[in-house]
Amino acid sequence: MARFSLVIVVALCITISVFPDTTTAQLRNDFYKSSCPNVEQIVTKVVKDKVKQTFVTIPATLRLFFHDCFVNGCDASVLIQSTPNNKAEKDHPDNVSLAGDGFDVVVKAKKALVAKGCSKVSCADILTLATRDVVVEAGGPKYTVELGRFDGLVSTAASVNGNLPGPNDNVNKLNALFAKNKLTQEDMIALSAAHTVGFAHCSKVANRIRNFNSTHFVDPTLNKDYAKQLQAACPKNVDPRIAINIDPETPRKFDNIYFKNLQQGKGTFTSDQVLFTDGRSRPTVNAWAKDNAAFNTAFVKAMTKLGRVGVKTSRNGNIRRDCGAFN
Numbered sequence: 413m414a415r416f417s418l419v420i421v422v423a424l425c426i427t428i429s430v431f432p433d434t435t436t437a438q439l440r441n442d443f444y445k446s447s448c449p450n451v452e453q454i455v456t457k458v459v460k461d462k463v464k465q466t467f468v469t470i471p472a473t474l475r476l477f478f479h480d481c482f483v484n485g486c487d488a489s490v491l492i493q494s495t496p497n498n499k500a501e502k503d504h505p506d507n508v509s510l511a512g513d514g515f516d517v518v519v520k521a522k523k524a525l526v527a528k529g530c531s532k533v534s535c536a537d538i539l540t541l542a543t544r545d546v547v548v549e550a551g552g553p554k555y556t557v558e559l560g561r562f563d564g565l566v567s568t569a570a571s572v573n574g575n576l577p578g579p580n581d582n583v584n585k586l587n588a589l590f591a592k593n594k595l596t597q598e599d600m601i602a603l604s605a606a607h608t609v610g611f612a613h614c615s616k617v618a619n620r621i622r623n624f625n626s627t628h629f630v631d632p633t634l635n636k637d638y639a640k641q642l643q644a645a646c647p648k649n650v651d652p653r654i655a656i657n658i659d660p661e662t663p664r665k666f667d668n669i670y671f672k673n674l675q676q677g678k679g680t681f682t683s684d685q686v687l688f689t690d691g692r693s694r695p696t697v698n699a700w701a702k703d704n705a706a707f708n709t710a711f712v713k714a715m716t717k718l719g720r721v722g723v724k725t726s727r728n729g730n731i732r733r734d735c736g737a738f739n
């Protein structure tokens with residue numbers, strides 16, 4: 413009997429210790445129903461105001477959410493500021509270079525919530541809601557957001573290493589990185605299309621438009637006119653702060669033109685263009701280039717799955733008072 417209960421205790425411990433990183437059980441649409449019934453309206457108002465001030469809020473927030481979830485789960489660890497004793501996630505060289513306005517929108521929403529008596533809303537949930545709201549502001553699909561994430565207790569620059577996709581990644585590499593987060597190739601393609609409202613620094617495309625390799629000056633998968641456009645926008649010795657639109661056709665609209673661009677060789681990063689050049693992902697690109705509604709459905713599904721990655725509970729997280737610092 414004693415041995416039997418020991419087995420049960422051990423089994424329970426295993427279940428409990430595995431639970432935090434795999435559970436979606438705590439996530440619910442109405443998580444703040446009693447503690448903050450207006451959480452959505454309060455965040456949405458802040459996002460709308462911020463987007464009116466600067467469009468960059470949209471790509472910056474999307475990038476921030478993606479980075480947060482891919483490194484240590486969707487737990488607002490990306491928002492933590494470095495201290496003399498800890499170099500945080502956000503200061504890794506692969507950091508969110510455009511994300512200042514994403515940080516700002518979360519900080520402002522947190523302030524607005526606290527002012528309305530909602531001090532128990534996590535920074536991780538604020539970022540998740542703000543991300544949905546910026547998609548809507550850009551004309552993308554409006555979807556229901558699952559809530560109930562706790563804020564993480566750890567943020568290190570070292571944890572970023574090898575976990576974020578890079579501009580020169582191929583489909584194998586992209587699929588592997590997304591699979592680590594239980595995301596499929598379809599999810600990967602749908603989430604890549606967030607570049608429909610993205611910006612890129614010239615340094616990230618420089619290798620495609622000049623001295624590509626010894627036989628091709630320009631990447632041969634790049635549309636010739638678009639290559640000229642990129643060369644003009646990104647001259648040699650360009651100011652490193654200059655950013656270009658990733659979607660050259662409808663850069664401020666969340667739409668499936670991203671996929672039509674790929675069909676024409678107008679993918680800005682190698683990691684965009686390979687989605688069309690690789691025969692495994694091309695059928696999906698072609699399908700969504702034709703059907704915006706199908707793309708929207710896939711995007712919402714992928715975002716919902718992304719929002720479940722590495723969710724923290726009260727056991728390994730808390731509700732931060734200041735989104736940029738541990739309590």
Ligand SMILES: *[C@@H]1O[C@H](CO)[C@@H](O)[C@H](O)[C@H]1NC(C)=O
Pocket residue numbers: 502503504505507508509510511512
């Ligand atoms: C990104 O990291 C660099 C150091 O690697 C830092 O100087 C810069 O401020 C960081 N950018 C943001 C937005 O945190």
Ligand SMILES: *[C@@H]1O[C@H](CO)[C@@H](O)[C@H](O)[C@H]1NC(C)=O
Pocket residue numbers: 625626627628632
């Ligand atoms: C240059 O790139 C093209 C296209 O990827 C490739 O076909 C060619 O073999 C490369 N040349 C060299 C010398 O690597």
